[in-house]
Amino acid sequence: MNKPIDKIFKKVLVILPIVAAILIVKYLVTHKPGPTRKTWEESTQALRVIEAPLVDLIPRAIGYGVANPGWIWEMIAEVEGTVTSIHPRLKSGELIRAQSVLVQIDPTEYELSVTGLEATITETLANLKKLAADEENTNQLLKIEKRSLALAEKMLDRKFELLRRDAVSKEEVDREEKNYLLQKNRVQQLENALALIPSKREALNAILAVHRVNLKQARIDLAKTVIKAPYDCRLGEVGIETGQFVRTGQSLLKAHGTAVTEVEARFKIDVLRTLLNHPIRERLQAGLSTGTFSQLFNDVNVTIRLQSGDWSAEWSGRIDRLRETVDAITREIKVVVAVDRPYEKAVPGIRPPLTPGMFCQVELQASPRPGSLVLPRSAIHENDIYIVNPGHRLQKKQVEVDFVQSEFVVIKSGLSGGDMVVVSDPTPAIIGMKVSPVVDDILKQNLMALSQGKRVKL
Secondary structure: OHHHHHHHHHHHHHHHHHHHHHHHHHHHHHOOOOOOOOOOOOOOEEEEEEEOOEEEEOOEEEEEEEEEEOOEEEEEOOOOEEEEEEOOOOOOOOEEOOOOEEEEEOOHHHHHHHHHHHHHHHHHHHHHHHHHHHHHHHHHHHHHHHHHHHHHHHHHHHHHHHHHOOOOOHHHHHHHHHHHHHHHHHHHHHHHHHHHHHHHHHHHHHHHHHHHHHHHHHHHHHHOOEEEOOOOEEEEEEOOOOOOEEOOOOEEEEEEEOOEEEEEEEEEHHHHHOOOOHHHHHHOOOOOOHHHHHHHOOOOEEEEEEEEOOEEEEEEEEEEEEEEEEOOOOOEEEEEEEEEOOOOOOEOOOEOOOOOOOEEEEEEEOOOEEEEEEEEHHHOEOOEEEEEOOOOEEEEEEOEEEEEOOOEEEEEEOOOOOOEEEOOOOOOOOOOOEEEEEEOHHHHHHHHHHHOOOOOOO
């Protein structure tokens, strides 16, 4: 009797926990609280913006080049001889004034040549005077001899008349005829002598001209024994000493003028065109004459700048000329700018003289263009920009770029002054999304300063 009861009891003990668990789970499920409902809020992205500024834009073009002297002089001996003296400061790097005597070559041989030619000319002039006197004397003698010839002819005619009358002998007539012929011969000799005088005078004049030319050349050679500086210059390589024998054509030293220093800077034509107003931009082509180029850029200011670490120096210059060739690889044109009197513009400790070999930056600045719209290059996305509208929503605008400077772009159309332009990267850029604009006044100030030719970094 007890065994069946025990089995039933054991089954109940197993089933009861299961049923209890099911009841508990059911209770928990039916009494579980619902999910908490949250109110939806639109996300906002913070972006840096600036108010598009209208500025008095100063277009600039930057090029680079090495400074070279405007004038280079190589002293070459034009006569030979021994160097008797040199300038006491004839050394590389020295500054020399114009017309300073640099080298003296022994002039003795050339002085003797001048003296000898002067004596020869004096002798030739004396011979010309003697020839003139001979001509005068010969003319006087000729007059006398012609009168004698006329008398002899009359006497001969009388003798022939007397001979026809048999008043004189044939021998006496022959003697008279002989006297007549002798007299005629003397007249002929004097006439021949006078006829030769013009050719003798011409020959002496030719000799005199040759001697005078030789004397002039000798004096030139004598002057060339003294070599002077043609202009204010700075000496380069010097290869001459006192006592050295120099030959004609020998190079003695090199120097460069201090009146002007040039920098041949390279620019792309498209960059130079930005300095010009729209109506004349297309006139700028490679191969322009220097005159036409100067007319196009007559109002451009030139600044040559030397940068060395934190130290820099500047010089004001001018456009001198346009080189005749275009670089075959870069397609850049070469503009030669010049700094006048670079040594006079030197300020010790602040600005050294612009000397050959310095690698310089050349900046060309055009006249200001009022009312220009400028933006940092980071604000341009393939001819599009992002702006924040008055409702703080992101919008996209297409703009036309006039030209690009190194740090900023100039907008031609598509944007108005005062628009809030996004200058940071709006990633992801969702048109219409809500934006929290952060105005970057420092960037705007730097941008305006750059557009007006001042040196700052964005």
